[in-house]
Amino acid sequence: MQRTKVKDLLQGAAVDQEVLLKGWVRTKRGNKFVNFIAVNDGSTINNLQVVADAEKFSEETLKDVTTGAAIAVTGILVASQGKGQAFEIQASSIEVLGKADPETYPLQKKAHSLEFLREIAHLRLRTNTFGAVFRIRNTMAFAVHKFFNEKGFVYMHTPIITASDAEGAGEMFQVTTLDIANPPRTENGHINFEEDFFGRATNLTVSGQMEGEVAAMAFSDIYTFGPTFRAENSNTTRHLAEFWMIEPEMAFYDLKMNADLAEEFIKYVIRYALENNREDIEFLEQRLAEEDKNKPQNERQEMTLTEKLEFVVNNDFERVTYTEAIDILMNSNHYKKKKFQYEVKWGVDLQSEHERYLVEKHFKKPVIVTDYPKDIKSFYMRLNDDGKTVAAMDILAPGIGEIVGGSQREERMDILVERMKAVGINPDDMWWFLDTRRFGGCPHAGFGLGFERMVQFVTGMGNIRDVIPFPRTPQNAEF
């Protein structure tokens, strides 16, 4: 007989028929007449209840049916008399495929802290919380591809190992096959990277943008979705050394079209999760509500998770220029009462506290801030006619902060080369990037979206380490 998944069984896939269930025991309870075994197979957050009559199954058979054990159950799927589930299985046979010793299996019935579960990231996938998180992550990843596919964007796999640094700075991981204990050296004592695998020094990519721009000049609209790396020693709830980024690049787009696309994209992905992971989101919503009970009244969420997501999907993002944002901040009571830790004036970069004020206090919704001072933004962003600002945009989300960074790209060769030199990049090293301006260049734009930040937003998880299966952070590369 073919196995049927819990998700299908709970939708009444084969009522009053014999079915084969395979999965892992979540709980077992009962009395001397009957045992109730809750089985989960990861297809849904819900368990399927297996009813095992004591007269059919000896204690001997049931003793290994413990939390965490893998079992196969044959029986009739019937409408459930009990509360909490529509269907259950009246078991005729139960086979234990893999035991889970109750003395040593770490995931017992009680709730575990997220910190503890991070230590056993390989097992946390089996909990309700992380099951929900990673089913949602899966849905969102699919939505990313679906969105761009429907729009005719070409998915580009830009290189992971690279000899260039797209941001013109940033701390990078070196990639090498040299013997680090005894590397080859040139006559003057420098490392001889000519003997390295690629014949030069290489790093892990910090962005696929430049290769993406190249591809946009061929396909009009492209996107990347791949891993990206930062070797920053940031032990925060918002940073990973290895994370997944989505970077669309579009020929013939200006900043407004860029912002429109980003807003449409974010709403699409959230809506898709709401439609396809309703139960997972509801579970996480309850989790947050429980968390909130331990917080003082003024720190509790104003909206439930679902309400927050629906609010984002159904409302326009706010759009302000950087200059307007500075005005808002300087006119705020918060500012007047000197509650900002960092300086606020035209020309400074917005700090997290400023972004949060704008998003969470002032607008109470996602905000697209555009036209930042050129000196605090990257060289490749298009210089505005004022000569002071660039056609940049950041999208800030409540509770998360910056979720998107993008810009119209500088397509004018002379200005681009000048700005490269100003930040110390040798234009010759970027010959292929500059070819996009040299040959058939055009106005174009793009953005980068940190996938984990978006998953955080949708799942409500406070720590970015809890939305990627095996997080990579300073001092941590286990699993």
Added chain:
Amino acid sequence: MQRTKVKDLLQGAAVDQEVLLKGWVRTKRGNKFVNFIAVNDGSTINNLQVVADAEKFSEETLKDVTTGAAIAVTGILVASQGKGQAFEIQASSIEVLGKADPETYPLQKKAHSLEFLREIAHLRLRTNTFGAVFRIRNTMAFAVHKFFNEKGFVYMHTPIITASDAEGAGEMFQVTTLDIANPPRTENGHINFEEDFFGRATNLTVSGQMEGEVAAMAFSDIYTFGPTFRAENSNTTRHLAEFWMIEPEMAFYDLKMNADLAEEFIKYVIRYALENNREDIEFLEQRLAEEDKNKPQNERQEMTLTEKLEFVVNNDFERVTYTEAIDILMNSNHYKKKKFQYEVKWGVDLQSEHERYLVEKHFKKPVIVTDYPKDIKSFYMRLNDDGKTVAAMDILAPGIGEIVGGSQREERMDILVERMKAVGINPDDMWWFLDTRRFGGCPHAGFGLGFERMVQFVTGMGNIRDVIPFPRTPQNAEF
């Protein structure tokens, strides 16, 4: 006015209406009365013809409309009188957005060699051949996600930076933030990796399988699709240092179910490309037919590209055990005439020449070879009852060779630990992997498919460097 893409215009999106076209000039020809400009925007392999009457456009205007230039054209979309296209644009205005100096732009009308185009990988995306290849790659990548999504598999992002080596061997790239010129050392002179970013030595992943197995024990069915790395000094047409791999892992699957899934998957992806990239495939088919003209009769393809793909989609893959395969080889005339370079006997690994004989001469279709001798396969493959073979499978495709490697996994703790030790792996280092057997283990299986090999198969491209945008190979990390 909003721009319309060539693909939509060629499907008659706005006949007899004014439209805005943006794209790159492929060719310009004409006479003193009229100019014909072929414009491509990457949305399709086909160009849209722009008709520019000499009386409306001065030579001055048209002089920068050269091959490679980016232009914007306004005009009426009309049914075409000429051959080769259904629609064309009667231009009322033409704006050159970015010039492409005919003296220096490398992509002129004449055909370029693939070798030359590899040197300008950033520009080759603008050619018909590579346009077709990467549109097909995009379609196939989407099909990968669509297939698994429809089956309820969870997409897992397994780590790229890892401290473990899933294959138990294999040459790997080191990842480090240490100063290679002057690394910290322990008292005994070894590199002190405790001071490295992750507090230990780390590498780029060679496979996400082990993390995938962990996840399958939570979600039943999962897949990965991400970059994978080999630091092998292989300068061949079949190897990349950085490539994308798809690795599904399924709880409660045996080897046959594994093979069934792999076959269904490959057919699905190919069929999806046939349905969605018909014109691109036809273009590449013509390209191959041209190539064949330069080959001796006996080296030419028996089937066209489309025929080959449809043949694969519409026929069952052949299935043989390794033992049967060895028998076939040893009973072949090829063997009797001593035409195999490498030894054939039970126990040796199949060489490329053997695989090609089986696939291209004997069966003339994809072949699934199962149950290899345990000594030539990985420690994690399930030992068969004969004690000599393991439940492994390789899928071999005509012209490509191995496209899939997979197995039922060894779920029995004692046997697994024994095999680990036999190949020199310390079980303690793999504690989390072994936990999948320790707690709720179950029969399970999975496979890995090299995405580029599959793209090669569908596009007919002979060199794997021509199916990934920016290939990474020994001595080559440009772009």
